[in-house]
Amino acid sequence: MSDVADSVPTPSVAKEATPRRAACVVMGILNVTPDSFSDGGLHADTTRAVKHGFTLAADGADIVDVGGESTRPGARPVPPGEELTRVLPVVRELAAGGVRVSIDTMHAQVAQAALEAGAFMVNDVSGGLADPRMANIVADAGVPYVLMHWRAPSHRMQRHADYQDVVQDVHRELRLRIQELTSRGVREEQIVLDPGLGFAKRPEHDWALLARLSSFNALGFPVLVGASRKSFLTTLYDPACQVPAAERDAATTAVSALAATAGVWGIRVHNVPANRDAVRVAAAWHAGDREADRADTAQPDPAQAR
Structure with missing residues (x-):
């Protein structure tokens, strides 16, 4: 399992609920679907899915995020009953084996059943x-x-990729959701925010959101970034190249390092080892920066030495 430092509480994160690490949390993606954009069908049966979930944890994932419905652009909804059939056996076995499991779902029925099966997060x-x-x-x-x-x-989200200022608009809409949820009993310390890269957003929107991650941290909630293998990363390559999702891992790792350096709470990724290293680099970078600050503070003032 992960060798990052023990949990340390922060004002916006419940110590007993949401993992908070000295380094950024790594959430490993486990899609139990036939049609996800990157790994659809690879882990569609319970045996393979459970095996991969334990592999993600052994590779250093702090959380394994189990999902039974693809949310790629154009994907059609999956009935909750079918989603339950896909995810519940996987959640149950992983949780029984000591893995911290998140359930990736939009359906309350699925969320409740997964929590009862051992998931700790929605x-x-x-x-x-x-x-x-x-x-x-x-x-x-x-x-x-x-x-x-x-x-x-x-299946219709890209029709809604229209913003005056994507950062401010996403801030405003997230704040409205926070108000609605807390008015219905969800506590602020339960909430982790995700700016939703790729969801009703064009590539230029995704890059703008990443460039302003510090403004999301300033909202006072932990922030999760899900950039892994997403199509906006293809803007980095020659437009004539059709870069398969699995070949976007290097770009994903670079984003993860920058996001962790910017202070996000977590990253959600397919390739755990590479992105765990990115998180370690960011943590070492911050540690080096703190050490440099201490050294600068300890230096005598040249003006006083004369």
Whole structure:
């Protein structure tokens, strides 16, 4: 399992609920789906999914995020019953084996069943908009809840990629969701914010959001970044090249290092070892910066030495 430092509490994170590390948290992606954009079908049966979940944990994932519905652009909704069939056996086995499991779902029914099966966290890409019952489930359970910026279901979300100022607009819409959820009993210390890269956003929006991650930290909540293998990364390459999702890992790792250096709470990734190293680099960078500051403070003032 991960060798990062023990949890340390911060004012905006419940010590007993949401993991907080000296280094950025690494959330490993486990898609139990036939159609996810990067790894659809690779872990679609329980045996392979459970094996991969334990591999993610052994590779250093602090959390394994299990999802049974693709949210790639154009994806169609999956009935909750089918989603439950996909994810529950996986959640149950991983949790029984000591893995910290997050359930990636927009459906309150699935979230509740997964929590009962051993998940400790809900990752809702709709931020509670897809299923109004989600707020009650999360409030009653008292578990950590990832609230992502979302405007519409995957099959039509790109029609809503229209912003005056993407950073300010996403800030405003997240604040509205926080107000709604807390009015229904979700505690602020349960909430983790996700700016929703790729969801109702064009590449230029995603890059603008990443460039302003510090402004999301300033909202006072832990921030999760999910950039792994997403299509906006292809803007880095020759437009004539069709770069497969699995070949975007180097770009993902660079984003992870920058995001961790910017102080985000966590990153959600497919390739755990490479991104764990990115997090370690960011932690060492910060440690070196603090050491340099101490050294500068200890230096005598030349003006006083004369």
